[in-house]
Amino acid sequence: MVKKFISVFLAGMLFAGAFPSVAFSATGPTNYTFTYNEWNVPIPSPDAYRVSAYILGQHLYFNGESIGPWRSPQDLHVWQGYLGGEWRNLLYVVDSGNNRIVILEFYGENNAEYRVFDIIDHVIMPDGEPSGFNNPHGIYISDWAFNRGQIWITDTNNQRVLHVNENWEVLTEIRHPGNYRRCADSEGVVFIFDPGEGPSLLEADSDFLPSKVAVDFSGRIFVQTRHINRGLMEFDRYGVFAGYMGAPPVDVNIIDRFWRFIATQEQRERMLLNVPVEYNNVTIDHEGFLFVTTASYGVEPVARLNAMGDDVMIRNGFEYPIGDLWWGTGADRSGPSEFIDVTALPNGTFITFDRNRGRLFAYDTQGQLLYVWGGPGNREGFFTFPTALDSMGHTLFALDGGIGGNFAALTRFDLTEYGALINYALDMYHRGLYAESYDVWNEVLRINGNFGLANTGIARALLRQGDYRRAMRYFRLQNDARNYGRAFGFYRRIWMEQHFWMFALGLGVIMIVPPVVKKVIKVRKEIMES
Amino acid sequence: MTAIKKRAGRAPNSTALWFKNYLASLRYSLYTMRRPLDGFWDLIHEKRGSMAAAHTIVVLFVLVQIVYLTQTNFTFININMETFSSVFVVMNIVGPLLLFSLANWCLTTLFDGKGRISDIYMGYAYAMVPQLIIRAILTPLSHVVTYDEMMILVLMWYIGEYWFYLLILCAMKQIHDYSFGKAVITTILSLAAMGIMVFIFLMFFAVVSDGIAYFYSLGQEALFRMRRG
Numbered sequence: 001m002v003k004k005f006i007s008v009f010l011a012g013m014l015f016a017g018a019f020p021s022v023a024f025s026a027t028g029p030t031n032y033t034f035t036y037n038e039w040n041v042p043i044p045s046p047d048a049y050r051v052s053a054y055i056l057g058q059h060l061y062f063n064g065e066s067i068g069p070w071r072s073p074q075d076l077h078v079w080q081g082y083l084g085g086e087w088r089n090l091l092y093v094v095d096s097g098n099n100r101i102v103i104l105e106f107y108g109e110n111n112a113e114y115r116v117f118d119i120i121d122h123v124i125m126p127d128g129e130p131s132g133f134n135n136p137h138g139i140y141i142s143d144w145a146f147n148r149g150q151i152w153i154t155d156t157n158n159q160r161v162l163h164v165n166e167n168w169e170v171l172t173e174i175r176h177p178g179n180y181r182r183c184a185d186s187e188g189v190v191f192i193f194d195p196g197e198g199p200s201l202l203e204a205d206s207d208f209l210p211s212k213v214a215v216d217f218s219g220r221i222f223v224q225t226r227h228i229n230r231g232l233m234e235f236d237r238y239g240v241f242a243g244y245m246g247a248p249p250v251d252v253n254i255i256d257r258f259w260r261f262i263a264t265q266e267q268r269e270r271m272l273l274n275v276p277v278e279y280n281n282v283t284i285d286h287e288g289f290l291f292v293t294t295a296s297y298g299v300e301p302v303a304r305l306n307a308m309g310d311d312v313m314i315r316n317g318f319e320y321p322i323g324d325l326w327w328g329t330g331a332d333r334s335g336p337s338e339f340i341d342v343t344a345l346p347n348g349t350f351i352t353f354d355r356n357r358g359r360l361f362a363y364d365t366q367g368q369l370l371y372v373w374g375g376p377g378n379r380e381g382f383f384t385f386p387t388a389l390d391s392m393g394h395t396l397f398a399l400d401g402g403i404g405g406n407f408a409a410l411t412r413f414d415l416t417e418y419g420a421l422i423n424y425a426l427d428m429y430h431r432g433l434y435a436e437s438y439d440v441w442n443e444v445l446r447i448n449g450n451f452g453l454a455n456t457g458i459a460r461a462l463l464r465q466g467d468y469r470r471a472m473r474y475f476r477l478q479n480d481a482r483n484y485g486r487a488f489g490f491y492r493r494i495w496m497e498q499h500f501w502m503f504a505l506g507l508g509v510i511m512i513v514p515p516v517v518k519k520v521i522k523v524r525k526e527i528m529e530s
Numbered sequence: 531m532t533a534i535k536k537r538a539g540r541a542p543n544s545t546a547l548w549f550k551n552y553l554a555s556l557r558y559s560l561y562t563m564r565r566p567l568d569g570f571w572d573l574i575h576e577k578r579g580s581m582a583a584a585h586t587i588v589v590l591f592v593l594v595q596i597v598y599l600t601q602t603n604f605t606f607i608n609i610n611m612e613t614f615s616s617v618f619v620v621m622n623i624v625g626p627l628l629l630f631s632l633a634n635w636c637l638t639t640l641f642d643g644k645g646r647i648s649d650i651y652m653g654y655a656y657a658m659v660p661q662l663i664i665r666a667i668l669t670p671l672s673h674v675v676t677y678d679e680m681m682i683l684v685l686m687w688y689i690g691e692y693w694f695y696l697l698i699l700c701a702m703k704q705i706h707d708y709s710f711g712k713a714v715i716t717t718i719l720s721l722a723a724m725g726i727m728v729f730i731f732l733m734f735f736a737v738v739s740d741g742i743a744y745f746y747s748l749g750q751e752a753l754f755r756m757r758r759g
Contacts, residue, residue, distance in 0.1 A: 039610045481605040485677025
């Protein structure tokens with residue numbers, strides 16, 4: 001008995017040693033990670049990300065003194081590259097309430113150490129005069145080859161977008177585009193100011209409140225502007241307004257149209273205009289596609305736009321990436337998720353940040369939900385008023401704007417081994433190494449038996465190996481009818497080939513026996529009669 | 531005493547006869563399926579159908595429907611078994627049947643309809659037979675058909691559905707001795723009547739529960755004040 005116990009124990013040890021083991025602690029911190037299963041029911045999951053640093057402004061020191069608490073910080077941007085002759089991992093925090101940009105540097109093993117690298121509260125205008133910020137809301141630092149290190153800042157209340165170089169000297173100042181119209185001639189681009197003529201692109205007396213900014217690989221500047229619902233404002237690399245792009249399509253339903261039809265002119269004027277909704281953030285991923293988010297109901301809350309402004313996001317999950325599927329009221333929050341920011345990781349996974357419930361939703365390149373974590377609250381890993389999210393490799397930085405100058409915090413999340421294992425499996429899976437990903441998916445499933453994507457991964461590996469029967473079983477677990485049908489088609493063909501003799505025999509019996517019996521009866525009858 | 535004895539003596543023969551008639555009336559449903567106009571006329575007026583057979587068809591339909599919903603391959607019908615309830619299946623089948631019988635009878639008695647409520651019930655039950663057969667075939671067939679060949683099953687399902695509608699119309703025409711147009715109109719009107727009946731049921735229960743709640747709280751209030759003295 002004892003021997004048997006020891007052998008079982010040893011076998012268990014061997015099995016456990018076959019894979020990198022993941023340590024679980026019952027008392028450790030948790031972010032209440034969950035996923036939705038194949039019936040869209042939320043199921044608890046191990047943490048894929050855990051808080052590794054909770055950075056408050058008053059705990060940061062620069063030149064020997066505290067930099068003071070954050071005041072409603074609005075944007076984050078990660079930039080890694082050579083600055084001052086050294087490779088640096090920098091995180092730019094737009095501390096809007098304090099009208100400054102705080103640059104944190106991460107260094108050491110796994111970039112675990114951090115310090116304040118610089119604090120910027122003004123830029124140098126071309127005439128040499130310093131010019132301060134007034135409630136800046138966004139920042140972008142180029143990582144494209146031709147303008148690496150240049151910086152764009154949306155200085156919201158000064159109504160301008162600043163394009164500055166590494167030394168914070170202004171190259172271009174983009175102001176209210178007014179009634180500029182674009183006229184191209186052979187020399188290049190010439191602009192004519194004609195307030196009286198032509199369709200107005202932005203009313204000359206309206207405010208220009210740029211909020212978020214992104215620059216693509218060809219130098220086009222995309223500015224998300226408040227109170228603009230025609231999409232993103234696009235400026236060319238010289239800062240000249242080029243038009244709007246990527247407006248979400250307006251959907252007019254027949255009932256609205258009917259009411260509009262029967263309404264009088266006065267009523268019609270008082271009705272809500274049927275206009276596209278406003279984006280609230282813009283990011284560029286590693287392939288140069290724009291990620292935009294919106295908190296409005298009725299359009300896709302997160303979209304991936306190509307250079308033409310068309311939505312090219314792949315949505316192959318059970319549900320579209322819309323965040324929470326259960327909208328019940330809880331902790332004073334109700335309704336759908338309101339995405340405020342999105343970040344794309346190097347492997348194509350993107351993570352959205354929900355302002356409503358303070359949750360982070362991770363989706364893979366196919367738009368399938370991986371895991372959800374976070375929540376409302378003012379402790380580590382929870383958020384009172386989410387504002388921004390960015391990633392350094394697979395490390396995440398989430399910014400909490402706080403309420404009325406309190407609770408503003410920068411939270412750093414690092415992958416757990418479970419999250420890393422999922423990423424490893426996804427990488428193999430997306431590279432088409434289905435057979436090789438089999439063991440990894442099994443290990444994921446060992447840690448979290450409710451992780452549905454692992455079933456799909458295993459099923460695909462089995463399908464590739466020709467084990468159709470088991471592939472069918474795993475696809476069945478994920479309610480994946482289409483792929484189940486593929487596996488079943490192969491299985492059915494093999495079954496038919498193996499059991500063909502049965503059909504042949506059956507057919508033969510049907511074709512031969514009745515005539516023979518008939519003949520026998522006939523012959524017997526003739527014999528009897530004769 | 532003698533009467534009982536007499537009946538007891540005749541019982542085996544009578545039971546056998548009844549059973550024979552029952553089987554014949556059950557088998558007759560296959561005829562009404564194929565020759566609806568002739569079939570539904572004889573069903574009532576020649577007493578070829580029986581209530582026992584109609585009940586049998588309904589019970590069979592409920593069983594087939596439960597098997598169909600639960601045992602069809604998940605590619606085509608996928609129901610979360612945690613939320614599945616056979617009681618709802620029974621209600622979904624028997625509820626419309628009874629409601630339709632009642633609503634149609636209420637309506638057709640006003641419009642020279644010849645049918646009694648049991649005739650309407652019988653006609654409806656007999657009209658369900660093709661759907662029953664097709665669903666019984668669909669269930670095993672779904673396990674040899676892949677996702678890409680779904681059209682075959684969808685087509686069969688639609689055939690069963692429209693066959694049922696056609697049979698209902700034929701049954702209404704023949705049972706009430708109507709012209710076809712009148713049958714269509716009364717059937718549509720009885721659907722509306724079903725809706726009104728459901729609405730009145732719901733309103734009635736809402737009002738009654740509100741009334742009970744009112745008197746209950748009145749009593750509570752009275753008790754509370756008495757206790758305070």
